[in-house]
């Protein structure tokens with residue numbers, strides 16, 4: 001469950017570089033597919049019609065990874081859609097590792113347990129999505145038995161001690177009061193748990209979005225669980241921002257770059273998965289030139305006040321990165 005010291009030092013250096021020196025995105029968010037096998041109440045991406053035909057091939061993804069790596073990407077996070085639906089996922093991860101990247105993947109765990117031996121050896125961080133305990137999770141994701149499959153995936157993941165295992169636990173109107181049971185579940189599975197609120201997708205998930213009072217209550221509980229020794233990953237300053245529903249300066253336009261399953265590069269996307277600023281197909285882009293351009297910097301600056309999501313990785317890197325670097329480094333040593 002612990003990050004190695006060399007990982008920690010490497011990530012801190014990447015952060016320092018991004019914050020202080022030559023700012024360029026060191027986080028690559030890559031969608032190997034937009035296909036999805038669930039019907040979640042919080043997320044409408046399953047409605048996007050998508051097929052394998054429109055996806056980049058394995059060779060194309062290998063070239064993409066090399067290009068982003070050469071332009072400074074340190075960490076690749078695979079998401080989507082549901083990344084485990086890609087048959088060549090093990091090869092994609094192996095290539096990212098061969099290039100010296102740290103690998104992370106966010107998954108619904110619907111089919112991960114049976115693919116664990118192929119997928120997990122080249123994965124550094126596994127983010128398992130959980131929308132509630134037991135039947136709450138199944139109801140939210142539209143598939144009976146899914147909660148048990150998440151537990152099975154966590155059980156398989158335990159066989160890979162190199163893996164940093166995190167439960168990504170959404171906070172929404174239908175799971176208030178379940179946080180301690182979820183934190184207990186994380187403890188039992190040797191996993192971290194990271195809580196974050198569902199973001200609004202207008203016209204789709206309004207009924208699930210927590211209001212300010214609920215956020216204050218739930219994140220006070222998250223703070224209590226952390227103090228009580230549960231393996232809560234959220235940094236204290238993140239819990240505080242989430243509890244206060246506080247606006248934050250988003251640094252993701254500076255620190256991250258996104259690419260979809262068709263090879264389109266963009267700066268970020270809203271909670272519905274709609275790109276916020278599209279740069280075009282990677283094939284026609286010189287990344288060094290793009291990152292150095294006034295337009296890229298202007299878009300990143302504009303996104304600082306976006307506030308459309310509160311994903312935990314986003315809030316962790318929010319506001320004054322330089323001021324927070326020391327505490328982030330110290331905290332990472334204990335994780």
Ligand SMILES: C[S@@+](CC[C@H](N)C(=O)[O-])C[C@H]1O[C@@H](n2cnc3c(N)ncnc32)[C@H](O)[C@@H]1O
Pocket residue numbers: 042043044045079080081082083106107108128129130168170197198199200201205271
């Ligand atoms: C879009 S999903 C893609 C990866 C994968 N299909 C999964 O479910 O984990 C990535 C993460 O976004 C979260 N998510 C989806 N819709 C959200 C929303 N409206 N607000 C906040 N998080 C959301 C999911 O719970 C998941 O942890």
Ligand code: SF4
Pocket residue numbers: 036037038039040043044045046080081082108
């Ligand atoms: S959260 Fe993941 S599994 Fe659920 S609809 Fe969105 S992409 Fe699909």
Ligand code: SF4
Pocket residue numbers: 250251252253268269270271303304306307308309310311314
């Ligand atoms: S707040 Fe906006 S710019 Fe920042 S990560 Fe979320 S959607 Fe992207």
